[in-house]
Amino acid sequence: MPKLDLGAIEPTNATGYPEPHDKAVAGRWYRRLAPVAGLTDFGASHVVLKPGAWSSQRHWHDGEDEFLVMIAGEATLVEDDGPTTLRAGDCAAFPKGVRNGHHLRNDSAEDCVFLVVGGGERTGGGYSDIDMLFTADNRYTRKDGTPYGSDRV
């Protein structure tokens, strides 16, 4: 059945972010859809942000295009140029290699929901506001290369 039974896919709020960077994403509940659906050409995640939660630390990907569409509620997209409000139906795109970190924050009092797609090569990337990078082999390091000792999940 091509329609996905989202209710049958257990959401997780797992993160590999080292402390204290993990706190901001504790209210991010996501379902990875591609493995369930048998897709391999790109990844797709269904994400619910509880009030106050962030989608991630503000980041970019060196080798992966990213695209999202809001499904419900309201989120604040933050990047170098400031905040932008996203509502149901709004789309945003983040081409790989553009080192203008982005994330969504749920500044509202209700859950918000979005769908995010990523494709390309896992060649690493970085974070705009904190001393952290992620590597092609999914480790977190400081910007000087010192490992944090935790991996991307």
Add this chain to the structure above:
Amino acid sequence: MPKLDLGAIEPTNATGYPEPHDKAVAGRWYRRLAPVAGLTDFGASHVVLKPGAWSSQRHWHDGEDEFLVMIAGEATLVEDDGPTTLRAGDCAAFPKGVRNGHHLRNDSAEDCVFLVVGGGERTGGGYSDIDMLFTADNRYTRKDGTPYGSDRV
């Protein structure tokens, strides 16, 4: 600006389908977002179906995964196993190489809107209900290989 200004992107209802297969998609108005947004790892289209319109002839891709999320309104997803209603927030996935053709029909009295993503290799595909294939070089042929003389757009 990562948020896409959808209103600034002219929608088109262009199709390369030969007559009479083009009629069903005349009310399909789409915006190809990846070229505008600078994405190359996958394609993404924002699609509005007017009442009565189809998203395509019922088709599959041999080499491209496809994924969609409904944004607004109601559509009927049709595949070999029958119809399924999709509403805002519903997701559907179509792994490459599964020759169970699918399309959306707007059987409602209002516009419906969805976002569709495709990735992988353009190695062709086929149509479940009509005598037509599409080729890796974007031509339409009958199932015996006879060209229709029109190209995918």
